[in-house]
Amino acid sequence: MKKIGIYTVLSLALLGCTPKEKDKKIEKELVTTAPLVLSLKEAKKIIALPLHCLQQEYPNKLGQVLGADADLKTPKQLRPIFYGCFDWHSAVHGYWSIIELMKRFPELEEQHHIRERLNTLITAENVQVEMAFFEDPNNRTFERTYGWAWLFQLHGTLSTWEDPDAQRWAKLIEPLADILIERYQEYLPKLNYPIRTGTHDNTAYGLSLSLEYARLMKKTAFETLLIETANRLYAKDVDCNLAFEPSGHDFLSPCLEEARLMSKIQDEATFRTWLTAFLPAVFTADFQLAVGQVSDRTDGHLVHLDGLNFSRTTCLTDLSKKLPELAHLRAIGKQHFDASFGNITDDDYMGSHWLGTFALYALVHQ
Numbered sequence: 512m513k514k515i516g517i518y519t520v521l522s523l524a525l526l527g528c529t530p531k532e533k534d535k536k537i538e539k540e541l542v543t544t545a546p547l548v549l550s551l552k553e554a555k556k557i558i559a560l561p562l563h564c565l566q567q568e569y570p571n572k573l574g575q576v577l578g579a580d581a582d583l584k585t586p587k588q589l590r591p592i593f594y595g596c597f598d599w600h601s602a603v604h605g606y607w608s609i610i611e612l613m614k615r616f617p618e619l620e621e622q623h624h625i626r627e628r629l630n631t632l633i634t635a636e637n638v639q640v641e642m643a644f645f646e647d648p649n650n651r652t653f654e655r656t657y658g659w660a661w662l663f664q665l666h667g668t669l670s671t672w673e674d675p676d677a678q679r680w681a682k683l684i685e686p687l688a689d690i691l692i693e694r695y696q697e698y699l700p701k702l703n704y705p706i707r708t709g710t711h712d713n714t715a716y717g718l719s720l721s722l723e724y725a726r727l728m729k730k731t732a733f734e735t736l737l738i739e740t741a742n743r744l745y746a747k748d749v750d751c752n753l754a755f756e757p758s759g760h761d762f763l764s765p766c767l768e769e770a771r772l773m774s775k776i777q778d779e780a781t782f783r784t785w786l787t788a789f790l791p792a793v794f795t796a797d798f799q800l801a802v803g804q805v806s807d808r809t810d811g812h813l814v815h816l817d818g819l820n821f822s823r824t825t826c827l828t829d830l831s832k833k834l835p836e837l838a839h840l841r842a843i844g845k846q847h848f849d850a851s852f853g854n855i856t857d858d859d860y861m862g863s864h865w866l867g868t869f870a871l872y873a874l875v876h877q
Contacts, residue, residue, distance in 0.1 A: 561605030709761025
């Protein structure tokens, strides 16, 4: 019936067109309205990227605070599990991408080879080294909160996969996840104001991913803290100006990430009222949002805008699912996804080491 409805609307809109114009317009409309689908084809494309860099130690951005000469070690010595893919958080969500795709597509090639690789990396000894880094007083805030949230995503995906390897890996990583929950519990009561950047520090993004984990794992005390924090920081916000977005190296939309977070914690009526005050423009039928334009994909910061297109896709899709009157946002999200998905290749490391994760996350949240 949905397809019939689409064709009916299109036929009425095209009565005044010539045959060629009708064909072109129908084709364009169907491409725009067709849902995004994660198929084996996309899975193969995405999984190749983290597999390529999972054990690529250099180039590497350590991001640590040095307390002594002894802290000067190689990435692999410091973080024997998550040392590849340029930086710690990219390695973490690279693992998430691999596990998520193996879980969804058991027919993927090289499953046995991938498991062998992960078994050599995710070991009790290596987890202890990873934990020791976070216990270092100089690095207690390391990867707060972006990397923390992605470690939760990884642990949640492993824990809910009924697979012997996945269950073993989940048990090994669990103590690290527990440390980061404790860090969150220490941090959030002290956070008087949200961080509204379009990059890693964005508070709403970290809360959103962490909330998914808390609910998945039934960690009710953690979930309560996250919800209370979100309401404290955002419930009174109004008039977010999308015209100020994006900044030059954003991969997140501060306005849309906040809206997505609030859609997770408010009922439909409450959220409708809140969003009307916060982002009234999205309710208009002719609402538009231009895709992020990347001028140089070899520039590690400028290529962030491809990631912005993917994260916006996720946000717009979730908003369209929360409120029926926002159904038009889904097509805008698809435009964003299509604008960047063709650019995901292994040609340049600055994009290839992380963008696949953001594309995958958008696809699994359709």
